[in-house]
Amino acid sequence: MDGTLVDTEPYWMRAEHELVESFGGVWTHADAMLLVGSGLLGSAAILQNRGVELSAEEIVDTLTNRVQEQLASAGIPWRPGAHELLSELHAAGMPMALVTMSEQRMARQIASIVGFDAFTTIISGDMVQQSKPHPEAYLTAADTLRVDPVHCVAIEDSLPGVAAAVASGAVVVAVPHMVPIEQSEHYTRLDTLTGSTLASLTELYRSRRPALLSHPTTPKDATRA
Incomplete structure (x- = not known):
């Protein structure tokens, strides 16, 4: 968040x-x-x-x-491309979880001003025992969405957040903001979310999960921000 x-x-x-x-x-x-x-x-x-x-x-x-x-x-100072991406994913019926180390009351305040009911669930720092970089929050989000974490896309901006998302097994998009994040084979780094769409995230997911996509019992996908 x-x-x-x-x-x-x-x-x-x-x-x-x-x-x-x-x-x-x-x-x-x-x-x-x-x-x-x-x-x-x-x-x-x-x-x-x-x-x-x-x-x-x-x-x-x-x-x-x-x-x-x-x-x-x-008011809410949106990061570039973030609201547009949320809007498209919501319109497509994509289940999304907000995973943040902020308290639930603040996460709900922001979620309430988005303009639409964007998130299926909110997992906040006061709802878990282990903070990022531990993957508990992401694993809890995936469980709440009833999906396997490996079928999720997680979008993060910080080093602890990226580490937590990678450890959960999700496909990870790193969009550095305050702290630099180096390129890595474990995630995809973008300079901004501007231009990111359902199609681009789907393509990223497919490139990262080719073996899973051929499995006949692949569960429903989900995106987490």
């Missing part, structure tokens, strides 16, 4: 800076980059090490509240 569908990373960075500064600490851009794509509880530990004297749960609540305030006032 953050950085893949919507450009909320600046909102998170502003919230982190304000929080650390309120405790007399210093929060740099390099510090903020450490948290991109990570689970919120893990991020809270780093903020505590920078002098934030709150529990991990209080830090998560404070940051989430601040980001939600910015979303409410400034």
